[in-house]
Amino acid sequence: MAWDFETDDAYQAQLDWVDQFVREEIEPLDLVLGHPADVTDPRRNALVRPLQALVRQRRLWACHLGPELGGQGYGQVKLALLNEILGRSQYGPTVFGCQAPDSGNAEILAHYGTPEQKRRFLQPLLDNEIVSCFAMTEPQGGADPKVFKTRAVRDGDHWVISGQKWFASHARYAEFLIVMAVTDPEASPYKSMSMFIVPRNTPGLEFVRDVGFATEKAATHAYLNFDQVRVPADHMLGGRGEAFVVAQVRLGGGRIHHAMRTIGEARRALDMMCERVISRHTQGELLAEKQMVQEKLADSWIELEQFRLLVLRTAWLIDKHKDYRKVRKDISAVKAIMPRVLHDIASRALLLHGSLGISDEMPFAHLVMQSFHVGLADGPVEVHKATLAKQMLRDYTPSETLFPAYHLPLRREQAIEKYRQALEHIVV
Secondary structure (H helix, E strand, C coil): CCCCCCCCHHHHHHHHHHHHHHHHHHCCHHHHCCCCCCCCCHHHHHHHHHHHHHHHHCCCCCCCCCHHHCCCCCCHHHHHHHHHHHCCCCCHHHHCCCCCCHHHHHHHHHHHCCHHHHHHHHHHHHCCCCCEEEECCECCECCCHHHCCCEEEEECCEEEEEEEEEEECCCCCCCEEEEEEECCCCCCHHHCEEEEEEECCCCCEEEEEEECCCCCCCCCEEEEEEEEEEEEHHHEECCCCCHHHHHHHHHHHHHHHHHHHHHHHHHHHHHHHHHHHCCCEECCEEHHHCHHHHHHHHHHHHHHHHHHHHHHHHHHHHHHHCCHHHHHHHHHHHHHHHHHHHHHHHHHHHHHCHHHHCCCCCCHHHHHHHHHHHHHCCCCHHHHHHHHHHHHHHHCCCCCCCCCHHHHHHHHHHHHHHCHHHHHCCCC
């Protein structure tokens, strides 16, 4: 049997380089630059482009993509270990060519785009010359496809899109959007929608306003209005009614990448917590010497390591089965527990830093808010818990030789009868 908790030496050497590179070269960028998606910022490009070139030289650029697209085609375990380190810095994924939502959108284009679309959109996206947007959520709902109202109607050689989207990720800077719209309203909800490429300058596409999450540096997510937006028929990605099939290209692995980046964020908070308690005195002793503080540290370490093992096991299962549907339960479990782990650790770190902890000079308030963000993005926690429970019951097979657990009295009588003769010969 094979059962291992070690990384092979060659890849560990790469991870060691990434760890030092992120700490020394990338983490400082978070302190001096604006949003990573603003590819028009000359200050950003002057500092980021040379680092991206170094990553390419190390053959670590866009490792989630296959060699035909300039990546390494790494499996999910390798990607998980890499993203754990990149998650420490806001600029980490951008410098390594795996930033969301561009990484997932690139995979969709690679699978479903035409040669011309790949030339116009995919290659510049892979080179980080442009950024993209994934527009799914609508004002009246995000997790329930039955309430989506944005429609796309076929008109000759075009599709005409009408409706609204909001919290469209990084639309402020996007050169194009991938938009989910209802094309078959009479079909079942999960077969009623299709995906479309919508270039930014398409007539009828209105950017109503940008909105940012609390503690973010910039408002980058847009409220959009589609007023008879016409796109060519070949701008549909995948088949008609296959939006959810197409979406799985980006969501399954993406959720694992987000989870490992979240581990990186949480570990950074835990490291800062440790530095705080061994350097801060109160009431005549170090914070580290107080048992309630020790409990906070212990709980944080345990939660983080448990979560990390769950994520890595899920990544291993994805690599093993090569089918996200077979790992749906595990992915939902990862998604469901992720917000709580980040929230708990970031909250403890914030409290142990006192007034400094709630200031904008520390990342903890942002991480607490981020915990709510990851609890909503890619499906809310409640939806994933329901999915997990349904998958558990679907896979559960009751024993044929024992009574159900709630018939314990019957099981006891059965056991007494089975062992009666043996028990009669025992003298106590």
